[in-house]
Amino acid sequence: MIDFLLGPVEMISGDPFGFLWIFVMGVVITLSCGLVGAFLVLRKNALLGDAISHAILPGIAVAFLITGSRGTWGMMVGALVAGLLTTLFIDLICRKTRIKEDSAIGIVFSFFFAVGVILVSLFAGNVDLDLDCVLYGEIDFLALAPLIEIGERETLPIPVAMASVVLVIVILTIGFLYKELLVTSFDPTFSGTIGISPTVAHYLLVVILSLTVVSAFESVGAILVVAMLILPGSTAYLFCDRLSRLLLSIVPISILSSGLGVYIAVLFDCSTGGAMVVAAFLLFLLAWVFNPGRGLIAQWRHKTKGIQSFPEFSDGMAE
Amino acid sequence: MTYRIVFSLFFGIILFTLPSEAARIGEVVDTNLWEQIVRFFSFRDRAVVMALIGSLLIGLNCGLLGCFMVVRRLSMIGDTIGHAVLPGVCLGYLFAGTRAPLPIFVGAILAGVTASYLLTAITSTTRIPKDAAMGIVLSSFFGLGIVLLTYIQRQPGGNKSGLDKFLFGQSAAVSMQDLYLMGAVTLFVLASLWFFHKEMLCFSFDSNYASTIGIPTGLVNVLQMTCLSFAIVVGIQAVGVVLVSAMLITPAATAYLVRERLPQMLRVSAILGMMAGAFGTFCSFLSTGLPTGPFIVVFATLIFIPTYLFAPRHGVLRKWWRNRSLQLRTARENTLKAIFHVFEKEGFVTEQVGLLELAQQRRQSEEEVMKSIKELEGSGFATVSGEQLVLTPSGYQRACEIVRNHRLWELYLVNNVDIAADHVHDNAEQIEHVLNHEMIHALEKELDFPETDPHGKPIPGWDDLKRGSSTDSLKPEGLGLASLYKRPFQGEDS
Secondary structure, eight states, X not given: OHHHHHHHHHHHHHSHHHHHHHHHHHHHHHHHHHHHHHHHHHTTOHHHHHHHHHXXXXXXXXXXXXXXXXXXXXXXXXXXXXXXXXXXXXXXHHHHSSOOHHHHHHHHHHHHHHHHHHHHHHSTTTSSOOHHHHHTOSGXXXXXXXXXXXXXXXXXXXXXXXXXXXXXXXHHHHHHTHHHHHHHHHOHHHHHHTTOOHHHHHHHHHHHHXXXXXXXXXXXXXXXXXXXXXXXXXXXXXXXOSHHHHHHHHHHHHHHHHHHHHXXXXXXXXXXXXXXXXXXXXXXXXXXXXXXXXXXXXXXXHHHHTOSOOOOOOSSOOO | OXXXXXXXXXXXXXXXXXXXXXXXXXXXXXXXXXXHHHHHHHTOOHHHHHHHHHHHHHHHHHHHHHHHHHHTTOHHHHHHHHHHTHHHHHHXXXXXXXXXXXXXXXXXXXXXXXXXXXXXXXXXXXXXXXXXXXXXXXXXXXXXXXXXXXXXXXXXXXGGGOTTHHHHOOGGGOOHHHHHHHHHXXXXXXXXXXXXXXXXXXXXXXXXHHHHTTOOHHHHHHHHHHHHHXXXXXXXXXXXXXXXXXXXXXXXXXXXXXXXXXXXXXXXXXXXXXXXXXXXXXXXXXXXXXXXXXXXHHHHHHHHHHHXXXXXXXXXXXXXXXXXHHHHHHXXXXXXXXXXXXXXXXXXXXXXXXXXXXXXHHTOXXXXXHHHHHHHHHTTSEEEETTEXXXXXXXXXXXXXXXXXXXXXXXXXXHHSOOOGGGSHHHHHHHTTTOOHHHXXXXXXXXXXXXXXXXXXXXXXXXXXXXXXXXXXOOTTOOOGGGTTTSXXXXXXX
């Protein structure tokens, strides 16, 4: 048993560099997804994350077909266009007809995803993109990725570099527009009265969401990105009452889930992306059950002791 | 009636396929497009027929159940359960060692049930919003499924498990056993809808009301969710776990745009679902390696788009057109009203209105007034000669009606709603265009056939309206209104 559990440690220490890059990549994408996703969770827009992560597939596929390569810029533009179109179509359907937002999301994203799958399966021979990439991502093959040189001797895999650039963009956007994002997330009506347009904030969020999703897409696939978006923010939301602390606590969560994910992947010889999601889910379960203030155990103890001063769940948060 | 048709269709299908043995489309080497099309439509191959029947059954199930989800605003439940069954599928495979339908079905159902309980647990014990909870369950279960799937595929022999077909669907891989399972599920769904039709309808639209009249809402919900999980689990055969939600949502949402009553909506949605299923099967048959699910979804969306634009009542273009004609009518009526006001100012001595007077009345430039007058002339309400404008009889009648509506409504607001007389104008300004004959009659009765509005101005009576409609009313002495509105309306022949 102990041999089985220690097996991964030996394997990882046998090739520390390969696994280090996988781990770093995991941290970077979980962090950027988690930061953006935290806002989605707070704004009750989590399913928009689900929708966009599926819907960028045709954007990426068309970009592949046009440029003929996995050019970063083409992919970014394709994903951005697809993401914005998805949001626009969802708005068009649920504002102009009596169809509600949830159905509108379902219609639009599944159509986009279906078109994407058809494009990929029709032209799978022409481009270096297949359905496995959509599902599992290629974080396992990071060692094969081309490298860029930094300074004299250091090298950096290109996907890691790209994901880091996106992370910097995400951090800068949130840093500069912190107040605006905060106020539009918690009180859209009030933010309208003080001159911060909730619609503009919404579309801005969609833009950085699309960028983040496309940077994570290659590594973990279209569907597991949803977990990266929603799980860290939700886990933090279980025990944080301030937006700043919530965002900060996503850092340790993403480091833990990536590390644990790499370990699980080696242990069971399975997809690393999937393993990272499972790890993030385990963290969520831990926080849910054992959180001292509001966890399941705390709730149960409050109930059995009959204590009346059980902390209230509030929808909003103060800053 | 519909149910009878559906039932007989269903049994026909079952009898038709009963004696056949399982065959795989994949065994037949495809040649060219045209031959494939001929092969499909000649229904020679058992495999083609089976794939088609499978897709039809799935389209039927999902189309029917999707209506309830769309109406209950639970559309994304389908997506959540659809993704969440993947680990169950893998565990079922691991348990049985083959891709036999029954263990996979049981595993998938267990995973789906676990997922829905987890969803309820998260939303009821934390402050995480419902949509985020759905996202958590959906993606975590899917992640677990991917871990299991890659684990299976890296085992010896696991590569041929065919489990990846569950991701995007391959209706060509439908076996006879699958078909029996689908048939059983379809029977279950149809029977539930048949026997508990009223309960489901009432519960879906107004669950509070349903519980007050004694419907066990908890049980109905469990039944609906059970049907849904069954339909999703067999549905992933054809469309795959990712796209099964589209089978639920898109046909039902399309039906929601064209039908007002749930039974009719169910009918339309079921037909659309079956059409999409048949089309998807056909497309994926045209070439090897094409997944079925995406084509089904694309076809369903291609039906949705024109419905979204052109549906008679809820279509966007139709709505736009209705709004626009209402706007045009309102503008015309406002011009007519202004003309009436000019007449009134001058004591109804002339039948002509000068352009300048009208411009002053409406506080508009002469160009603007000219434009609206052209509109009036185009609709046959007025004739223009030079700088002067004369109302036609129908124009005069309409003008009286509008002013009458306006003043009656003002009086009603002051007398019966207790709104101050100087606050009623704006509201009347809007409602005057939409009041119809019955409402005017009712208002008159309610107000006891008034003659003046709260501002002391006369309300045009029915005689003035009748006057407008006959040509001999246009006498040289003018339209002498004052003599006529003394007598209230007393019936058509008065």
